[in-house]
Amino acid sequence: MYVLTIDQRGSSTDVDRVPGLLAELARLVPGATFERSVGDELQGVLQSPAEVVDTALHALRDGHWYVGIGVGAVDQPLPASPREGSGPAFVAARLAVERAKAAGHVPLAVEAGTEGTPRRGAASRPAGAGDGASGTPAAPPGEREAANAEAVLRLIGRLVQDRTAAQWKVVD
Known part of the structure; x- marks a missing residue:
């Protein structure tokens, strides 16, 4: 499962953008x-x-959000409200959005959530590091995949953020 925690950037000096994004996401991802x-x-x-x-x-694309993606298990049954959910993916999403706040130009992070695994941040260790060879501890399950997903999403995110209004009109 995937848990997304999306936090508004600069909210203390900006209007409340949450209702607008909620309406957009309802159209973008029906049923979610x-x-x-x-x-x-x-x-x-x-x-x-x-x-x-x-x-x-x-x-x-909107430019007003930090995006945290948590990947992993969620406690079942999944409640009707995400606010009532729990499990490793929820914890990972919280850690990811906090890391996204320090991510620089593309405010996005991906974390793998696993039971009992210390969370060190998907980006804190290069992909491939810690494979168990040479006495280096193996990466927790899903950490390499989360780091790879984060890298790709940040690359694509950079392109998305840098498009002008005229370019978006063509894409749309």
Whole structure:
């Protein structure tokens, strides 16, 4: 499962953009439940990687959001409200959105959530490091995949953010 935590950038000096993004995501990802979790933040749970990519890139395109993606298990049964959800993917999404705040030009991060695994941040260790060889501890399950997904999404996110209004008109 995928949990997205999306936090508004500069909310203390800006208008509340959460209702607008919620309406956009309802059109973009029909059937998915996104809702305000606290203050200027929203959260949703998705099952499709394609929907995760579409959602993340849509938020990045807008330019007003930090995007945290948590990948992993969620406690079942999944409640009707994402705010009531729990499990490693929820914890990972929280860690990811906090890392996204320090990410620089593309404010996005991906974290793998696993039971009992210390979370060090997908980007804190290069992909391929810690494979168990030479006494280096193996990466927790999913960490390499999360780091790879983050790298690709940041590359695409950079392109998305840098398009002008005229370029978006052509794309749309």
